[in-house]
Structure formats: structure tokens, C-alpha cells
Amino acid sequence: RDVPGDWSSDVCSSDLAGASTNSFIVRENTMKTVSTLLVIALLATAIIGIVIATGSYNFAADEPHWSVTEKIIGTARHRSIDLRAKHIPVPNDLDDPQRIGRGAEHYQAMCVGCHLAPGIEESELREGMYPQPPALAEHGIHDPKGAYWVIKHGIKMSGMPAWGKSHDEQSLWDMVALLSALPSLSENDWQALLDDSGTAPAGQGHGGAGHHH
Numbered sequence: 538r539d540v541p542g543d544w545s546s547d548v549c550s551s552d553l554a555g556a557s558t559n560s561f562i563v564r565e566n567t568m569k570t571v572s573t574l575l576v577i578a579l580l581a582t583a584i585i586g587i588v589i590a591t592g593s594y595n596f597a598a599d600e601p602h603w604s605v606t607e608k609i610i611g612t613a614r615h616r617s618i619d620l621r622a623k624h625i626p627v628p629n630d631l632d633d634p635q636r637i638g639r640g641a642e643h644y645q646a647m648c649v650g651c652h653l654a655p656g657i658e659e660s661e662l663r664e665g666m667y668p669q670p671p672a673l674a675e676h677g678i679h680d681p682k683g684a685y686w687v688i689k690h691g692i693k694m695s696g697m698p699a700w701g702k703s704h705d706e707q708s709l710w711d712m713v714a715l716l717s718a719l720p721s722l723s724e725n726d727w728q729a730l731l732d733d734s735g736t737a738p739a740g741q742g743h744g745g746a747g748h749h750h
Contacts (some may be wrong), residue, residue, distance in 0.1 A: 598667040614692065622686040631681060631714040640715025641730040643708055648673070651696065656724030666696055677720040678713070685713050 588594050601607065630636060644654070650662040651670040663670060678684040689709050691699030701709060722730070 598665065601667065618683050618686055621690075622680070622682040625682045625685060627681050627685075628710050631710070631717055633714065636711050636714040637718050638730055638734055639708070640711035640713070641727070642734040642736050643704070643712050644715050644719075645731055645734075645736045647698075647700065648712075655719070655722050655727040668695060670696070673716055674719050674722075678716045681713050681717065684716055685709060688712055 602610065644652075649657060650660050651666065652673040653660065653663065654674050657674070687697065689699065689701035691697045700712075
């Protein structure tokens with residue numbers, strides 16, 4: 538029973554009413570946010586469905602992706618590779634000349650047509666590819682783990698094969714070793730590596746003749 542003049546019950550009742558009102562406002566705002574996100578998701582799905590159904594998106598290799606599509610794919614690709622490669626142990630002998638020599642043999646047979654080599658500026662195969670493969674003779678690699686993962690598993694819808702299906706671990710790491718050294722090699726260095734391994738001259742491996750300096 539309330540005591541006449543006792544203000545404590547009035548304060549409690551006021552606090553409860555305020556808390557109830559705040560809770561209602563929070564729930565209402567949450568519902569509005571969820572509803573807005575659902576509408577956006579439905580609209581996005583509808584737009585994507587229309588684009589797919591009408592064939593509006595051009596998949597031709599000679600027309601680049603929309604810039605937003607390219608950014609989304611690029612970000613997703615890098616994050617995916619980083620996540621899966623971060624715990625891969627790296628051999629401590631990637632600077633071994635024998636490894637680099639074996640890697641040159643594999644690279645000449647499988648990679649020159651797309652990724653070029655010292656003394657080869659372009660190839661007919663690479664000119665028509667999209668996305669265009671990186672010129673590894675110029676840029677090399679920045680992360681041996683990521684390079685190994687890409688060489689082994691390939692990249693979907695990019696033209697990059699999964700060489701792990703046909704090559705053992707040593708061969709894959711030999712290619713990583715070569716890529717680590719490739720930007721520092723001159724055209725003469727490259728030809729010397731090929732001569733030592735007995736492989737075809739640059740531009741005559743898989744991928745067609747290249748355009749030389």
C-alpha cells in the first residue's frame with residue numbers, strides 16, 4: 538500500500554514507463570532497418586534476375602567488366618587467396634639455383650604464353666585474354682604462399698589452370714622460386730637458364746610465339 542506523500546512509487550512507475558517506451562522505440566527502429574534491408578535485397582535480386590534473364594551483361598572477353606563488378610571480384614579473389622594461403626609453410630631454399638633452373642623449365646613450357654618472360658613483350662594468346670594475366674617477368678610475386686596456392690589451385694574463370702593436378706609439390710615450389718627471381722633476370726640470364734635445362738628458346742613454348750625486343 539502506497540504511503541501518502543511517498544514519492545518513491547511514482548518514480549519507479551515513471552522509470553518503468555520510460556524503459557518500456559525506449560524498448561518500443563528500439564524494436565520499431567530495428568524492424569524498420571530490417572524491412573529496409575529486405576527491400577534493398579529484393580530489389581538487387583530482381584535487378585540481377587532481369588540482367589541474367591535478358592542477357593544484358595556482356596561476357597565477351599574484349600569488353601571489360603563494369604568497374605564495380607571488377608572491384609568486387611578483385612577484392613573477393615584477394616581475400617580468398619590470402620585466407621587459404623596464410624598457413625602454408627614456405628621452403629627455405631627458394632633461392633637455390635637448381636630450384637630456379639627447374640622452375641624455368643616448367644615456366645617456359647606452361648607460362649610464357651600468358652605471363653611473358655625476359656625479352657618477350659607480348660604474345661598473341663595474352664593479347665586476347667581478359668582479365669589479362671600479370672606480366673610476371675616485370676612484376677614478379679610479392680607473397681610466395683599466395684603464388685604457390687594460385688599455381689596449385691588455379692583461379693576460376695580467369696584462364697589460370699590448377700597445375701597441382703599434374704605437378705608434384707617440388708615442381709610447384711620450383712615455379713615459385715623462379716617467379717621470385719624472374720624480375721631480376723635479364724634476357725641473357727633467361728636464355729642461359731633455358732640452355733642449361735635444355736628447353737626450347739623463349740617464345741616457342743606453350744602459348745605460341747612471343748613478340749621479342
